[in-house]
Amino acid sequence: MRLHSSKLSPWGQRVWMQIRLKDLPIERVGAAGGSLRSPEHLAINPLGKVPVLVDGELAVPESEVICEYLEDKFPTPSLRGAPGEDAARVRLISRICDLYVLPPLAGLLLHKAEHSVAEGAVLLPKVQDALDQVERFLGPGPFASRDAVTLADCALVPVGFLAVTVLPVFQDAAPLANRAKLALWWKHIQGEPVAADILGELREGYRGFRERVGWPQGALRTTI
Ligand SMILES: N[C@@H](CCC(=O)N[C@@H](CS)C(=O)NCC(=O)O)C(=O)O
Known part of the structure; x- marks a missing residue:
């Protein structure tokens, strides 16, 4: 799995902090093709933004959605807070x-x-x-x-x-x-x-x- 993001992206760092806290085997890379508007990056995320998570054939854009995806896929330790x-x-x-x-x-x-x-x-x-x-x-x-x-x-x-x-x-x-x-x-x-x-x-x-x-x-x- 890889996360396309950057060190200054506040949305990207939100996900990266989650990944670090859960100690997940995910590497962080920059925008595909070197730019958010490159055909390679737009093929992964048509929104032309980072972060975007790539898990095999699946690309998951939007930090909120990525966080939820990772909590579902790796439930322990949970970072969702106690139910309620x-x-x-x-x-x-x-x-x-x-x-x-x-x-x-x-x-x-x-x-x-x-x-x-x-x-x-x-x-x-x-x-x-x-x-x-x-x-x-x-x-x-x-x-x-x-x-x-x-x-x-x-x-x-x-x-x-x-x-x-x-x-x-x-x-x-x-x-x-x-x-x-x-x-x-x-x-x-x-x-x-x-x-x-x-x-x-x-x-x-x-x-x-x-x-x-x-x-x-x-x-x-x-x-x-
Ligand atoms: N709602 C998005 C916001 C992501 C976002 O705006 N990322 C910035 C980098 S910090 C970006 O890619 N901006 C380029 C653009 O909007 O064209 C999320 O939660 O992931």
Whole structure:
């Protein structure tokens, strides 16, 4: 099995963290044919995106669907949370990250790269509202839901990284510190070994991205 993804892809890293936590024999490769628009990659994922998982003849795109596929195929250890309230919270946090936080947050990264400040002004409040929703739905902790790492943490780790890295550029200096539950979660998750590795990879991917687009100058901010 292989996962087409990249170190900076927040959706890809959500799946990669799951793969690492479950210790699955899956290799990570870049886009097929070297680009998301190559005929080779479009043949695997007509959506032209990463991540996409290839399992024999089957190609599974979309991070949410990949995570569910892997949980079904490799049920132990389960990262779904305990059936009932816990599992519902895990799905809810993952979904909010996927649908409401990441699209404008990833957009900020890309628009800033294109130096579109006006677009940034539209996207920033959307990210902030969505982070407020995450704050509301976080569980008692210390992980995103309860006392075990789950798919909600996998979804939140790239969100935390991008929030503390990108939002200060838009004058939101402490996006996690200002939200009490998120701040506690962020402090805790950085001590989880797989999450720490994923954060290291995200940092590396971000450095490469900055070099490619020449943005932004100044120190790379990765802590609150
Ligand atoms: N909803 C998708 C989002 C994936 C996504 O947008 N990935 C980005 C990389 S982080 C991408 O491939 N963008 C290229 C494009 O949209 O053209 C998922 O959950 O997998």
